[in-house]
Amino acid sequence: MIRRLSTKLLNVCVSSLCKSRNLDKAEAVIIDGIRLGCLPDVVTYNTLIDAYCHLVGVDEAYVILYRMREAGVRPDVITYNSLIAGATRCCLPSRSLDLFEEMLQAGLVPDDWSYNTLMHCLFKCGYPEDAYKIYLDMLSKNVAPSLTTYNTLINGMCKTGNAMNGLRLFRNLKRLGFSAELVTYNTIINGLCKSGRIGEARRILKELGESDCVPNEITYTTVMKCCFRNGRFEQGFEIFSGMMNKGYTSDVFAYCAAISALIKMGNLEDANACVEQMLRNGIGLDKACYNTIIYLQCKEGKIDYAFQLVNEMEEAGLGSDQYTYSILIDGLCRMGYIDSANKQLHMMEMRGFLSNLVAYNCLIDGLCKLGEVDLALKLFHEMKSKDDYTYTSIVNGLCQKSRFHAASKLLLNCLKEGSSVLTSTHRAVIAGLQSAGFRRDAKRLKASLRVASLLRY
Known part of the structure; x- marks a missing residue:
């Protein structure tokens, strides 16, 4: 009993030191504990592995596995889950898969957290099909998906450009009685917005308002910014107004988005009024x-x-x-x-x-x-x-000074480097060469622009 309590105290000390990022002291406490006859258990090593994954790296954390085995402590599912999460943070999908396979070979049964972390890693690194295969493997092994599993799938689909697949999954789950949380709604709304499907995003926002979940600042700001990005200013300001009416008056991101949109519209007076309102609300x-x-x-x-x-x-x-x-x-x-x-x-x-x-x-x-x-x-x-804007500015500047040959040369260099300028700028250079009597040069430039256009498409 005394020994068990001592190990528990050891684990509390190690956990506290790891949370304060003092890994050297945590290691020293473990060594002192062993010297005093207080042996570390799997919780001790798991705490240390998780800290190394967060603060140092997955390779350094993996070395602790050898120490565990030498001490006669068998790694468990939590051990490998921490290592897979560490590999995920470093965007190492092959390493995550190897650790998952090693866990299976050690006779450990993965839990839903193991599968969720692995799926998140594969989605994050751009392998959505492989991530979905892991989900199917999870079902075949009779591991019950959790709410986190479905959120991981929907988030992964949205972030890899498959927002409509994420929406279909969301709809199917709702028909099966899946009780979506606010984070699920925010994820699908964000994914639809990024794929330019504002109408669908607004419908989900309406559904959210009719559900038991209450939209938050993130929900409204996401849809509002999407409307502004796509030039739907009226819809964006409707959402901003609704957000303010519901009492969300302290969201600095919403105000910044609204002010930027007003500036873009050239409505500087209302932009200033919005700034004053924001400052009156005491927003830092x-x-x-x-x-x-x-x-x-x-x-x-x-x-x-x-x-x-x-x-x-x-x-x-x-x-x-x-x-x-x-x-x-x-x-x-x-x-x-x-x-x-x-x-x-x-x-x-x-x-x-x-x-x-x-x-x-x-x-x-x-x-x-x-x-x-x-x-x-x-x-x-x-x-x-340099970018397209750089070339456009300088070519227009040369045209204004009637230096059409220099503008033509720069325009051709721009095409060789894979950049492009506005079509109106092309026309200005060609018209300038023609008006200056250099019709042959204008014809050559026109042909070069046509060939560059064909090669690009």
């Missing part, structure tokens, strides 16, 4: 929210207030990120303050933000609109990576 601003409000101020030409907000964000301990700098650079360029925009770009680079394609694009576009095409070209050649 995060970095994304600050960036949204800074963008709004830049759109209104209130660049001084935008910088004031940046300082406020810095003082609140929320450091500026690459989006903050890109917004400021875009705002400065729109107002013609190119030197200030350039300084912000250099400051951005000094702070280690290397992924600044958007910032470069804003500066190039600003220079071209001011007629400083040579400066834009210099910046263009300094860029390590």
Whole structure:
């Protein structure tokens, strides 16, 4: 009895140390316990394995299996479930399958958690068909699926682009008396939204409102953001209004989505009103929210207030990120303050933000609109990576200066690199060459564009 209590105390100590991420001390406690005659059991080792999987890695956790066997402690299903979960976190599907097979060979019977974790791993790593085979294997072994099993299947189908299959499974389960939880509804709504099936998502949202489950902020925000992304602003604002009427007035993500949509629509007055309402509700601003409000101020030409907000964000301990700098650079360029925009770009680079394609694009576009095409070209050649927007801006800038041969050459280089520019830009270059008397060059460019179009499709 004393020994059993001592082992229980040992396990409590090891668990506490693992939770506080002190693995060395946990190991030391186990060694001291053995020295004092308090032998660790399977719970001790399982606790240690789970901690190693979370904090170090599945390989280091697997080494503990050898120590277990040397101590005469037989691994159980929980041991292997922890290892499979560790392999899942590292996106190692083959390792998860090997561990599952090893568990079977050891004579251990997998439980629903074993199957759920393995299915989640295969879905997560892009193997939906293999994941579904595991589910069928689970049924053939008479392991009863749990609510987590069905949520794993629906979530996996939605995240691998099979939202309609997830919806069909959801419908079938409901007909069989499956009592869906809120997390299930949120999963299927999110999957339908990401696949662009807004109508289906709104129907599920209506069903959710008629069920025993109560929609939360995540539910409403998911559908609302989907409506905004697809240009269905009226529907999106209906959902936002319904969300506010139900008392969900503290969701910063919903406010940010609504403010961004209003800015996109050009309705800056209502965007400002939405900001004021959000602040009145006492919502603490995060970095994304600050960036949204800074963008709004830049759109209104209130660049001084935008910088004031940046300082406020810095003082609140929320450091500026690459989006903050890109917004400021875009705002400065729109107002013609190119030197200030350039300084912000250099400051951005000094702070280690290397992924600044958007910032470069804003500066190039600003220079071209001011007629400083040579400066834009210099910046263009300094860029390590370019996208369609970069090429479109610089080609349009050259056309505005009637430098149609240079624009044509750049357009052909763009095609060789696999990028593309707007069709209107193609027409501008061709029309410019023709009007300048270079009809043969215009004809050659037209043929090259046609061939590139055929190769792409």
